Each structure stands twice: as structure tokens, then as C-alpha cells.
Amino acid sequence: MTYIGIDISKSWFDCFNSTTDTHHQYDNTVQGWNEFAGSLTDEAWAVMEASGPYYLGLASLLADRKIPVSVLNPLVIRRYSQMRLSRTKTDAKDARLIAEYAAQQPLTRWNPPSWVNQTMRQMISVCQGLIRQRAMLLGQKEAFTNSPATDPLVMDVIDDQIHRITSALSKLEDRLRQLIVTHYRHCFDAVTSIPGIGPKTAVLLICLTDGFSKFDDVRKLASYVGICPRIFNSGSSIKGRGSICKLGSSQLRKLLYMCTWTAKKCNPGCKQMYDRMKQAGKPERVIKIALAHKLLRQTYAVGTSGEHFAKEKALAA
Numbered sequence: 072m073t074y075i076g077i078d079i080s081k082s083w084f085d086c087f088n089s090t091t092d093t094h095h096q097y098d099n100t101v102q103g104w105n106e107f108a109g110s111l112t113d114e115a116w117a118v119m120e121a122s123g124p125y126y127l128g129l130a131s132l133l134a135d136r137k138i139p140v141s142v143l144n145p146l147v148i149r150r151y152s153q154m155r156l157s158r159t160k161t162d163a164k165d166a167r168l169i170a171e172y173a174a175q176q177p178l179t180r181w182n183p184p185s186w187v188n189q190t191m192r193q194m195i196s197v198c199q200g201l202i203r204q205r206a207m208l209l210g211q212k213e214a215f216t217n218s219p220a221t222d223p224l225v226m227d228v229i230d231d232q233i234h235r236i237t238s239a240l241s242k243l244e245d246r247l248r249q250l251i252v253t254h255y256r257h258c259f260d261a262v263t264s265i266p267g268i269g270p271k272t273a274v275l276l277i278c279l280t281d282g283f284s285k286f287d288d289v290r291k292l293a294s295y296v297g298i299c300p301r302i303f304n305s306g307s308s309i310k311g312r313g314s315i316c317k318l319g320s321s322q323l324r325k326l327l328y329m330c331t332w333t334a335k336k337c338n339p340g341c342k343q344m345y346d347r348m349k350q351a352g353k354p355e356r357v358i359k360i361a362l363a364h365k366l367l368r369q370t371y372a373v374g375t376s377g378e379h380f381a382k383e384k385a386l387a388a
Contacts, residue, residue: 073112076170078118078162079126084119089174094163099125100117102130111138118173125257131183167301184281187254190330191278194243199322201243205236210337247274257377262370264379267334267341272326274361276370279323283374284362292371298364300328335365339382 073090097103262273334341
């Protein structure tokens with residue numbers, strides 16, 4: 072197998088061929104993608120990092136042409152480089168490093184997300200940015216309201232921007248609901264049948280997992296979200312404080328954590344866990360994180376099976 076390490080930037084991408092030990096550079100354009108794809112042999116396997124939006128065009132073209140391609144988390148290559156004690160960082164060197172990693176580690180073939188899923192991800196990303204902007208403006212408005220020297224024009228501009236952002240958010244959320252109803256209705260209904268899981272959390276979960284089709288194991292989903300345990304023990308003297316890994320979607324972790332406030336009261340499985348851990352003297356924050364993990368497992372179960380939430384199964388789990 073010939074591994075092609077690819078380091079992508081906005082304007083070009085560098086490639087290293089593990090068999091011929093050669094380096095080439097192409098423009099990160101449709102023409103450059105076609106030139107690169109045309110140069111590959113039948114034994115080639117392309118490997119690249121998920122570098123923002125810049126990898127998506129090339130990776131999608133290769134996948135469409137049935138050329139094996141893998142997309143790696145940039146943190147994986149960064150840690151691999153540190154392990155190798157690499158002191159040089161150039162595009163050509165990074166491409167070689169990716170090819171060397173690919174030759175030593177098992178790879179997973181990448182499949183492009185659907186058009187609907189990509190559209191939903193873009194909408195959610197824009198919504199999150201607008202929510203941050205609105206929070207900033209609301210904070211400014213509150214601060215200026217308590218100031219004796221505030222020009223009315225300033226308040227009018229802030230109010231106008233808040234109104235525009237709120238209107239844009241409403242339009243985006245309506246469109247998201249339409250896409251969910253059209254393409255993921257059965258999955259959405261199943262997930263929202265879980266006591267404690269609201270529409271926003273369900274939409275984000277379905278979007279990030281492409282209707283729970285991206286993961287064949289709930290542990291992989293927990294790792295992707297960043298809510299799996301992180302143990303820090305070594306020998307007899309190092310006993311660090313346990314935590315979750317937090318290498319994933321912070322927005323989804325936040326929503327799941329907020330869902331636990333309702334779930335601990337009305338979700339039978341979560342209520343049972345809450346009472347048991349509370350009686351054992353566990354801190355509230357630790358309990359809430361455990362409940363968030365349980366909610367994630369419940370959503371995976373109903374999302375993959377399509378069956379609605381059942382109290383009996385929740386208590387038995």
C-alpha cells in the first residue's frame with residue numbers, strides 16, 4: 072500500500088508519497104484536486120488532517136472517485152510529532168509525518184457527510200456565533216443602562232443589532248427544524264421522547280452524528296463528545312483527580328449538562344442514579360456529569376434503534 076500524506080493549507084496542499092519518497096505541491100483548487108487524483112495509483116491511500124474547511128473539497132473528490140482517504144484529528148498528528156521529537160515544522164515535513172503515521176497505524180476510511188448534514192452543521196455554527204454576539208450586546212446594554220452618560224443613539228444601535236440577530240436566529244432555527252422534520256423526523260421523535268432531552272439538544276446530537284450513523288459504539292460517541300472519564304493514576308504516589316477528557320463538542324457537553332437538571336427529576340433511569348450517588352455522598356457536579364453520560368447513552372440507544380424511550384428499559388440499564 073502506498074500512503075500519501077497530505078498537508079493542506081488555504082491556497083495549496085503538499086503531498087508526500089511513502090513508496091517513491093517524493094514530495095509534490097498542488098493548488099487547493101478543483102484543478103489541483105483533479106491533477107492530484109490523476110497522479111495516484113490503484114494502491115494509493117490518501118491521508119490528511121481535518122484542517123478547518125480546507126480539506127473538505129479534496130477529501131470529497133477522492134471519496135467520490137472511490138479513492139481510499141482518511142481524515143485525522145490534527146491533535147493526533149501533533150502528538151505523534153512530539154513523540155518523534157520533531158523540531159522542524161514545514162508543509163513538506165508535515166506531509167511526510169502524516170504518511171509515516173499512516174504506515175504505522177490502522178486507518179479508517181472517510182466518507183463525506185451528506186449535503187443535509189453539512190448544511191445543518193453550517194447553520195448550527197452560525198447560530199452559535201450569533202448567540203455569542205447577542206450575549207455580548209446584551210451585556211453592553213446592561214452596562215450602559217447604568218451609566219449616567221449614554222447617548223440614545225448608542226442604545227438604538229444596540230437594540231437594532233439585538234433585534235436583527237434575534238430575527239436571524241429565528242429564521243435559522245426554523246430552517247433547521249424543517250430539515251430535521253424532512254430528513255431525520257423518526258430519529259428526532261425518538262430522541263425527544265427521552266425525559267430531559269429538549270429539541271435543541273436533539274438537533275445538535277443528530278447533526279453531529281448524522282442521525283447516529285457515524286458511530287457503531289456508544290463509547291466512541293462518548294469519546295467524540297468528550298464526556299468519557301479521564302483517569303490520572305500512576306504507581307503508588309501519583310493519584311490525580313479524575314475528570315472527563317473534554318476533547319470534543321463543548322456546546323453539546325454544556326447542553327447535556329443542562330438537561331440533567333430536568334432528567335434527575337423526570338427520567339426514571341437518571342433519577343435512580345441521582346438518588347444512589349447522592350446517598351453515597353458524591354458531589355453534585357460529579358453526579359451531573361454521570362447523568363449527562365447516561366443521557367448520551369440513552370440517546371444513542373433510541374437514536375440507533377428508532378424506538379421511543381421506555382421506562383422499563385431505562386430502569387434496567
